[in-house]
Amino acid sequence: MKSDIQIREMMIDDYEAVFNLWNGMEGIGLSASDELEQIEAYLHRNPGLSLVAVCRExxxxxxxxxxxxRRGYIHHLAIHPDNRSRGIGTRMVQDCLKRLTVLGIQxxxxxxxxxxQKGFEFWSRAGFYFRDDLELMSIDLE
Ligand SMILES: CC(C)(COP(=O)(O)OP(=O)(O)OC[C@H]1O[C@@H](n2cnc3c(N)ncnc32)[C@H](O)[C@@H]1OP(=O)(O)O)[C@@H](O)C(=O)NCCC(=O)NCCS
Incomplete structure (x- = not known):
């Protein structure tokens, strides 16, 4: 049977639905960089890489x-709880990785x-490995 799930490029018109999906979801940490203007700039800078999954609109x-x-980055992967464990998250990650590979990102x-922990298991199954040789540090810019 043909899948009723369509995976396609994220458009800025998707923003409201995307934000509503992310907002309050466990495992997703939102910040000022997730406001409309910042996401629009992100999509503009990285055309054709961010994705949405749609089921009957x-x-x-x-x-x-x-x-x-040099390096690819994946952020805020989220699947609505009613649609989990159907392989959609895996499909979206594989699609992102394919698109990065085409661009020469290694x-x-x-x-x-x-x-x-659930997220950790998901990413491990997708082939990602834990880095104990690095720590993340950041600085806030004006
Ligand atoms: C993590 C997340 C994106 C996974 O999305 P998903 O669509 O459920 O992912 P998949 O269906 O591809 O895989 C989930 C599990 O279902 C299993 N699965 C996949 N297809 C399946 C199927 N047809 N039947 C039964 N199980 C299946 C997979 O083996 C996988 O197991 P794992 O979690 O132990 O790796 C989702 O749980 C989520 O949105 N979590 C909250 C947000 C979050 O933590 N995001 C990550 C931030 S870094």
């Missing part, structure tokens, strides 16, 4: 994907909230 999955010319990073 309802948005049920989203993921941000981009790169800096490694992709994800950021995980430490308590997100």
């Amino acid at each position: 309802t948005l049920i999955g989203a993921v941000l994907c981009g790169h800096d010319g 490694k992709c990073h994800i950021f995980l909230i430490p308590e997100n």
Whole structure:
């Protein structure tokens, strides 16, 4: 049977539905960089990499994907709870990785909230490995 789930490029018109999916979801940490203007800039800078999953016109999955010319980054992968464990998250990640590979990117990073054990298992199954040789540090810019 043909899948009723369509995975396609994220458009800025998807923003409201995407934000509503992310907002309050366990494992997803939102910040000021997830406001409309910032997401629009992100999509503009990384065309064709961020994806949504749609089921009969309802948005049920989203993921941000981009790169800096050297490394790829995947953020905020989220599948609506009613649609989990159907392989949609895996399909979206594989699609992002394929798109990064086509652009010549050889490694992709994800950021995980430490308590997100289910997320850790998901990413491990998708082939990602834990880095104990690195710590993340950041600085806030004006
Ligand atoms: C993590 C998340 C994106 C996974 O999405 P998903 O669509 O359920 O992922 P999949 O269906 O591809 O895989 C989930 C599990 O279902 C299993 N599965 C996949 N297809 C299946 C099927 N047809 N039948 C039964 N099980 C299946 C997979 O083996 C997988 O097991 P694992 O979690 O132990 O790896 C989703 O749980 C989510 O949105 N979590 C909250 C947000 C979050 O933590 N995001 C990650 C932030 S870094």
